[in-house]
Every structure is written in structure tokens, then in C-alpha cells.
Amino acid sequence: MMARARTSLALIADRPELWLPGALANLAFLGWLPFVLAVVGPPSQGDLAFFTAGLVTSSAFPVNVIVLGAIVALLGMTASLFVAAGETLLMGAIRSLHGSPPGARSFDEEVLRVWAAQVLAALPALLAAAILGLGLAAVAPGEYQSPDIRGPILLRLAGDLWPLEVALLGTILIGQIYGSAAVRRAAGETAASFPQALAAAGRDVIQRPVSLLTVAIVTAAFDAVWLIGSWALLHLLWSPIGSDLAGGRVADPSVALLLVAFIAIWLCVVAIGGAVHVWSSVWWSLELGEPTRTAETTAAGEGAGLR
Numbered sequence: 550m551m552a553r554a555r556t557s558l559a560l561i562a563d564r565p566e567l568w569l570p571g572a573l574a575n576l577a578f579l580g581w582l583p584f585v586l587a588v589v590g591p592p593s594q595g596d597l598a599f600f601t602a603g604l605v606t607s608s609a610f611p612v613n614v615i616v617l618g619a620i621v622a623l624l625g626m627t628a629s630l631f632v633a634a635g636e637t638l639l640m641g642a643i644r645s646l647h648g649s650p651p652g653a654r655s656f657d658e659e660v661l662r663v664w665a666a667q668v669l670a671a672l673p674a675l676l677a678a679a680i681l682g683l684g685l686a687a688v689a690p691g692e693y694q695s696p697d698i699r700g701p702i703l704l705r706l707a708g709d710l711w712p713l714e715v716a717l718l719g720t721i722l723i724g725q726i727y728g729s730a731a732v733r734r735a736a737g738e739t740a741a742s743f744p745q746a747l748a749a750a751g752r753d754v755i756q757r758p759v760s761l762l763t764v765a766i767v768t769a770a771f772d773a774v775w776l777i778g779s780w781a782l783l784h785l786l787w788s789p790i791g792s793d794l795a796g797g798r799v800a801d802p803s804v805a806l807l808l809v810a811f812i813a814i815w816l817c818v819v820a821i822g823g824a825v826h827v828w829s830s831v832w833w834s835l836e837l838g839e840p841t842r843t844a845e846t847t848a849a850g851e852g853a854g855l856r
Contacts (some may be wrong), residue, residue, distance in 0.1 A: 554764075571823035574634075580822045725769065764832060779822065790807050
């Protein structure tokens with residue numbers, strides 16, 4: 550299993566052209582988060598309290614909550630389509646390296662199959678997140694009004710809801726395992742129908758739960774390291790720029806140069822995130838038995854192909 554991880558790393562190091570579709574999928578999923586948190590900043594406890602109190606006490610409640618939920622759902626749906634498009638482009642590029650002929654389905658059909666597989670795999674995690682949100686809405690008012698000084702309110706809320714948080718983490722890992730299998734069984738050269746592909750993905754998970762869970766944990770850990778590291782770097786770089794902009798020094802040439810450098814570094818960070826996504830995608834493909842005929846030839850000739 551670790552040999553496959555090293556093999557996928559060797560492949561992406563020699564194929565930077567794969568990083569672009571990987572960056573598209575990664576950026577549409579969570580890759581935007583470090584940039585937003587670094588530039589805009591996370592909301593404070595007071596901001597969250599004011600926002601939630603405003604929602605509940607508004608004369609438009611609960612319509613305003615429904616509208617807000619619909620907007621969030623629409624944005625999430627749009628982002629998921631971009632993720633599916635990036636993943637489809639990436640898998641097509643990987644198959645072209647194998648020398649595999651293009652499938653009979655159009656790109657739009659492939660994207661829809663990938664998107665549907667990803668959405669179905671994400672449903673348990675979405676349900677767990679909704680339940681966690683309901684639990685948060687139930688305990689948050691009491692924690693805000695409590696004189697308890699055990700620690701920051703966010704930590705107290707996390708302690709109150711830890712079973713739901715564990716359930717959410719579990720459904721995320723299960724969804725990642727099943728979704729990775731379902732995407733690869735539903736797309737590409739397969740002639741199987743979509744329900745048959747979903748059933749085949751279920752058999753993959755049942756046959757190799759431990760190895761696939763290991764891949765899911767390791768790739769999720771690398772994603773977390775990239776997210777945290779990207780945020781820390783961008784936050785460090787943005788701090789002097791934000792101070793200059795807040796001080797009204799917008800027309801200062803040095804500020805413009807810092808902004809250009811910040812954008813350039815952010816693009817490099819996005820490219821690294823794309824490389825991490827490609828590495829995990831290739832590893833999943835190897836673990837799930839994707840075709841490797843051309844890669845094997847490459848390995849024999851160059852010592853850097855898939856095995």
C-alpha cells in the first residue's frame with residue numbers, strides 16, 4: 550500500500566500538467582478556505598453571536614433561515630460541480646498516460662456521473678452535519694448565557710457535542726472511501742450502468758475496508774496539513790498588507806508590489822494543493838485497481854511509472 554503511495558508521488562512529480570485539473574478540484578472543494586481566512590479572517594465569537602441572534606430575532610424568521618440555507622445549498626451544489634469537472638479532467642489525463650482510449654460517453658455525461666457518485670457518497674456526512682447543526686442550535690444559547698468559565702465557548706460547545714463530531718468524522722471517512730471507489734467505477738471506459746457502478750464500489754469497500762480506510766486517513770491528513778500550512782503562510786504574508794490597506798496606503802507602490810507577491814505565492818500554494826490532490830487521486834486509482842498498462846511500460850523504461 551505504501552509502495553503505491555510512493556509510486557503515485559513519483560508519477561505526479563514528473564507530470565506537472567496534471568496539477569491544473571487537480572488544483573481546480575481542490576480549489577472548488579476546500580482550497581479557497583486558507584485564502585478567505587487569511588484575508589477576511591475567521592469570525593469572532595461576538596460576530597457569531599450577533600449573526601445568530603439576528604437570524605432568530607428577525608421578523609422574517611424562519612423564512613430568512615430557509616433562504617440562507619437555500620443559498621448555501623446552491624453555492625455548495627455549484628462548487629461540487631466544479632469539483633466533479635476537475636476530477637473528471639484529472640482521471641481522463643491519467644488514463645491518457647496509460648494509453649487508454651477515450652470512453653464512449655461525452656465529457657458532460659462523465660461529469661454528471663462523477664458528480665452524482667460524489668453527492669451520493671457525501672449524503673451521510675451531510676446528514677451528520679445537519680444533525681450537528683441542530684445540536685449546536687440547541688446547546689449554544691445556554692452556553693452563551695452560562696457563567697461557566699471552564700474555557701472558551703467554542704471549546705465548551707465542542708465538548709458538549711463530541712459524539713456528534715465523532716459521527717461526522719466517521720461519515721466523512723466512509724464517504725471518502727465509498728466516493729473514491731464509486732467515482733472510479735462510474736467513470737472512464739466502463740460500460741456498467743450507474744447503479745451497477747455503485748454496487749461495484751460497495752463491494753470494493755467490503756472487500757478491503759482496512760486498506761481503503763488507511764488511504765482515506767493518510768490522504769485526509771495530508772489535506773489537513775496543506776490547509777493549515779497554507780493558511781499560516783498566507784496569514785503571515787497578508788498581515789503587513791492588511792495593515793497598510795487599513796492605514797489608507799493603497800496607492801503606495803510598495804503595497805502594490807506586496808499584493809503582486811502575495812497573489813503569486815497564493816497561486817503557488819494552489820498549485821501545491823493541486824499536486825497533493827493528484828497524488829491522492831492516483832493513489833486511490835492504484836489502490837482500486839485502475840488500468841496500468843502504459844505506466845508499467847514507463848516503469849520498465851524509466852523506473853518512474855505505476856506498478
